[in-house]
Amino acid sequence: MGHEGEPGRGDEHDDTVIRPRRSLDPSPLPAEGVDDATVIRLIEPDIPPTVPLGVPAGAPLSAAVLPPRPPDEPVEASPPALPAPLATLRIPGVDRDVPLDRPVVIGRRPGAVRMPETPSPLRIVVPADRRGVSARHARIEQLGGALVVTDLGSSNGIVVHLPGGPVRRLRPGESCAVLPGSVVSLGDGIDIAVQAIDPGAS
Numbered sequence: 461m462g463h464e465g466e467p468g469r470g471d472e473h474d475d476t477v478i479r480p481r482r483s484l485d486p487s488p489l490p491a492e493g494v495d496d497a498t499v500i501r502l503i504e505p506d507i508p509p510t511v512p513l514g515v516p517a518g519a520p521l522s523a524a525v526l527p528p529r530p531p532d533e534p535v536e537a538s539p540p541a542l543p544a545p546l547a548t549l550r551i552p553g554v555d556r557d558v559p560l561d562r563p564v565v566i567g568r569r570p571g572a573v574r575m576p577e578t579p580s581p582l583r584i585v586v587p588a589d590r591r592g593v594s595a596r597h598a599r600i601e602q603l604g605g606a607l608v609v610t611d612l613g614s615s616n617g618i619v620v621h622l623p624g625g626p627v628r629r630l631r632p633g634e635s636c637a638v639l640p641g642s643v644v645s646l647g648d649g650i651d652i653a654v655q656a657i658d659p660g661a662s
Contacts, residue, residue, distance in 0.1 A: 545560045545657055546560065546602055546607065546640075547602070547607055547640050547656055547657060548655050549600060549653070549654060549655070550652065551566070551584060551650070551652050554584065557655065558582065558584070560600065560602045562580070562581060562601075563601035564581060564582050564583075564584060564599070564600045565584070565598070565599050565612070566584040566597055566598045567584075567585075567593060567595050567597040567598070567614075568585070568586050568587070568588055568590065568594065569596070570584065570595070570597075586650060590647075590648040592616050592647035593616075593646050594612070594613070594615050596613070597612060597614040598610065598644065600652070600654075606637045607637065607639070607654060608635050608636070608638070609630070609635065609636055609638050609644050610630075610634070610635040611631065611633060611634050612632075612633075614632060614646070616646075617632070618644060618645065618646060619644075620636060620643075621642060621643040621644075621645065622638065622639065622642050623639055623640075623642055624641075638654055640654055640656030641654065641655075642654045
């Protein structure tokens with residue numbers, strides 16, 4: 461039997477309010493509609509501090525014994541220089557050879573991706589009736605002294621015919637190095653010839 465003035469069992473939880481626990485993460489949440497997989501947060505590298513000479517190990521460091529931070533110097537942003545192309549691409553339906561001085565993205569809708577690409581690739585649009593070619597099918601670029609073909613997740617894949625060598629089929633997302641004289645087949649008659657540039661040519 462309860463005492464006078466004591467709340468009954470049914471009243472015990474009337475004043476209880478359950479609040480969600482606050483997150484300890486101070487970083488802001490990504491904007492609505494932004495895929496969290498595309499959000500990268502930079503973290504300072506975990507570098508152990510250097511103990512100045514004359515300070516015993518384990519002793520607390522004060523600001524007086526730490527070296528001063530170097531002043532922030534403004535850095536002038538300049539566009540990256542494009543490399544001298546080693547090869548050109550001969551693409552059916554394009555009236556000129558395409559130099560590989562920047563990446564080339566080929567497909568039926570090779571539009572811009574969410575994040576800007578540097579340098580901005582040259583986009584080759586394949587006619588929409590070529591259904592064997594995906595929206596973003598292939599990327600061909602010069603990386604240093606190598607020519608690289610990458611399958612951008614295409615449906616039908618890429619077949620690379622190496623000069624005097626075997627035929628290689630790329631899986632979605634796979635890359636391979638090619639040589640001048642190679643032919644990169646996307647399907648539906650889109651066969652791209654990789655041609656060396658004569659260094660003596662102007």
